Amino acid sequence: MAGRRLVPALLAAVVGPVAVFGSVLVAVPGAGTGPAAWAAQPPAATAEPSPTPTPTPGDPPGAPTNLVATEVRTDSVTISWTPATPGCCPIAEYHLSVLPAFSDVITPYRLGGDATSLTFRAWPTSEFRISLSARDTQGTYSPGATLRVVTPATDTGPDTTPPQAPTDLAARDASGWGAELTWSAATDDVGVTGYQVYWFDGWYTSRLLATVTGTSHRVSLAPGRNLFYVRAVDAAGNVSLATPTISFTGTGPQTPTPSTTPVQRTCHVDYAVSAQWRGGFIAEVTVHNVGAAPVDGWTLAFDLTDGQRVRSAWNARYTQSGATVTARDLRWNRLIPAGGSVSFGIMASWTGGNAPPTGFTLNGGACATG
Structure with a gap:
């Protein structure tokens, strides 16, 4: 009997009754004049279903979106947002901070994972900067969302809408x-x-x-x-x-050219006691530049002739030698424009009397009073 030829994919073939498992038998021509050979073919391939994507462990949440102010009043601001999209894990909470602009006082808030709004306290004509992020149950934070809001001067007036920013x-x-x-x-x-x-x-x-x-x-x-x-x-x-x-x-103001003639500046000083009690008082001092040129850097000297002693000051640095008090500008208020003014205050003690000071001079030049 002539031999039978098997292809590699053939699982089983026998002479006489044929038994094949897991394959389909097809007849193929035999070599020379021998009987036909049987070969096995694999079954047709079937498409595998695409697996459902699963988040990688540690994937952060998406950022909260649509952070907006829904109500802005003189004393409160209400904001809302669209929830963050979870990454690997459910959203556990939202972290929100409110910063009054140009300050360092941050108010933090921690809200539940289902929160979508918050109302915080405010005050009139003030800007607030808001930052919001989500945290999931593994402690991973989302990117942040930010918002700036300015409160109106009044809630009831005909105009409660702030101007656009320059x-x-x-x-x-x-x-x-x-x-x-x-x-x-x-x-x-x-x-x-x-x-x-x-x-x-x-x-x-x-x-x-x-x-x-x-x-x-x-x-x-x-x-x-x-x-x-x-x-x-x-x-x-x-x-x-x-x-x-x-x-x-x-770098500071230019050094003036030395001159034998002192520079005289036209000025007017208002002095007013705003509060007084037994042994002490508070006074406000306003220096007006009534000249044609700005004053860039100022020193105001005056005499307290009734035994008063200055204990503190604001908006100015001060020294006192005997009856003479000398007040100097701070960095931010050194310029008095032509026609402008600058103010500072003092708190002082007194014993026998509290007569107003005499002899105000601005940068060495006499000032008018009254």
């Missing part, structure tokens, strides 16, 4: 001791009436330098880092969000 804050004619700030005009539903120019120390101290009606203002630069920003204001007292800050490194 744009394009820049500087020209900058030097080590000063710069001209410029910006593009803001818009408002009623009308912008002015712009507030602020100095900022980069940490938590922010001071209003001037309120102007135009779109430029010259500022002086103290030695070191100086930051400035601008807000628009409308007739109702609403303020806009602040511009991004602009930064300068100052």
Whole structure:
């Protein structure tokens, strides 16, 4: 009997009754004149179902979306958001922080994983910066979402909508001791009436330098880092969000050329006792520049002739020698524009009497009073 030829895929073949397991037998021509050979073919392939994707362990949640302010009042702000998409694990909680702009006081909130809104306390004409992120049950945080909100001056007036923020804050004619700030005009539903120019120390101290009606203002630069920003204001007292800050490194004012003739500056000083009690009092001092040129750096001297002793001051540095008190500018309030003013306060003690001071001089020049 002639032999039979098997292909490799053949599982089983026998002479006579044929037994094949797991294959389909087909006849193939034999070699030479021998009988036909049987070969096994594999069954047709069937498509495997696609596996359902599963998150990789440790995948972070997606960021919360649609973070918006749904109600803004003078004393509160309500915000809402669309829940974060889970990564590997369910959302456990939301972490939210509220930072009053240009301060270092952050209020944190921890909310449940199903939270979608929050109301926090606020105060009028203030900007708040909000940051929100999700945390899952494995402790992994999502990317953050942010929002800036400014509160109105009133809840009941005819105008509770703040102006849009000024744009394009820049500087020209900058030097080590000063710069001209410029910006593009803001818009408002009623009308912008002015712009507030602020100095900022980069940490938590922010001071209003001037309120102007135009779109430029010259500022002086103290030695070191100086930051400035601008807000628009409308007739109702609403303020806009602040511009991004602009930064300068100052070297201080130019050293004046020595002269045998002291520079006389025209000035007027108002002195008023705002509170008094047995043995002590508080007084406000306002220095007006009534001259034609700005005063860049000031020292005000006066005599307390009734035995008063200054114990503290604000918005100025002070020394006292006998009856003579000398108050000097701080970095942020060194410039008194022509027609402008600067104010500071003192708290002092007294024994026998509390007569007003005499002999005010600004940078060596006598000032008018009354």
